[in-house]
Amino acid sequence: MKQAESYKIIDAHTHIFPEKIAIKASKNIGHFYDIPMRYDGMAHTLVESGRRIGVSKYLVCSTATKPEQVESINDFVESECKQYPEFFGLATLHPAYPHIERELDRIAKKGLHGIKLHPDFQAFDIDAPEAIVMYKAIAKRGLPILFHTGDDRYDYSAPKRLYHAMAEVPDMVSIAAHFGGYRRWEEADRYLQVPNVYFDTSSSLFKLSPEDARAMIAHMGEDRFFFGTDYPMWDHEEELARFMNLKLSREQNEKIFHQNFEKLFGIQV
Numbered sequence: 001m002k003q004a005e006s007y008k009i010i011d012a013h014t015h016i017f018p019e020k021i022a023i024k025a026s027k028n029i030g031h032f033y034d035i036p037m038r039y040d041g042m043a044h045t046l047v048e049s050g051r052r053i054g055v056s057k058y059l060v061c062s063t064a065t066k067p068e069q070v071e072s073i074n075d076f077v078e079s080e081c082k083q084y085p086e087f088f089g090l091a092t093l094h095p096a097y098p099h100i101e102r103e104l105d106r107i108a109k110k111g112l113h114g115i116k117l118h119p120d121f122q123a124f125d126i127d128a129p130e131a132i133v134m135y136k137a138i139a140k141r142g143l144p145i146l147f148h149t150g151d152d153r154y155d156y157s158a159p160k161r162l163y164h165a166m167a168e169v170p171d172m173v174s175i176a177a178h179f180g181g182y183r184r185w186e187e188a189d190r191y192l193q194v195p196n197v198y199f200d201t202s203s204s205l206f207k208l209s210p211e212d213a214r215a216m217i218a219h220m221g222e223d224r225f226f227f228g229t230d231y232p233m234w235d236h237e238e239e240l241a242r243f244m245n246l247k248l249s250r251e252q253n254e255k256i257f258h259q260n261f262e263k264l265f266g267i268q269v
Contacts (some may be wrong), residue, residue: 007211011230015232016060049235059090061091063116083112095231113265127162139172149178158184163191173196199225199226205239222256227256243264
């Protein structure tokens, strides 16, 4: 895609699933959001889609909807990262999982770089007391947490709840996905301009107008945004086209495509 040829791109929000359940898992997510999924959720399909816009690195994750899934999912993400050197893996946890510290030790040995949580799928409030205990343990390890944030049908992942959680654990590094709050962007814009909170562009630009998206980037800080696609929900070419339609400066594009991510995670792609 010509408009991406001169940029280094990190896709900071993707999901992968084991092949035996990938198609079913992707369809279930599509039904949950009433959005037809573009792809099947398999790792090789992610790479094929991303290659068309020149993606250099993919943040990959999967979410434990039940506590007993935590360890097997983290094993799976580790195995995929070993197979695909362009993958940058996040682990998952669950507030009801009973061995948080032990699993954090395993996560460190696996070389995974953070934690992915989806409060709506996992059915917990971001600011619940049991979640705060988990965040404190994660923050001590220096691991960022990628949160699904926002949904106008549920309150679990409300941006205001993340604001409360950040007040309880101010040294927690959070990435509030979907411009800080899927379909709750005004709330995100109001509450989440706080230290240690970052954002990604995934699953937002199909709804947000370019004017509103630019205003949020200006208000919340261009140094705190990452480009993400939410694969398998969206196609890389269509998400890139939506992002480029914002008509940001080259300097802003460079930050959001890769520099901000590299700075936060201490890597060079």
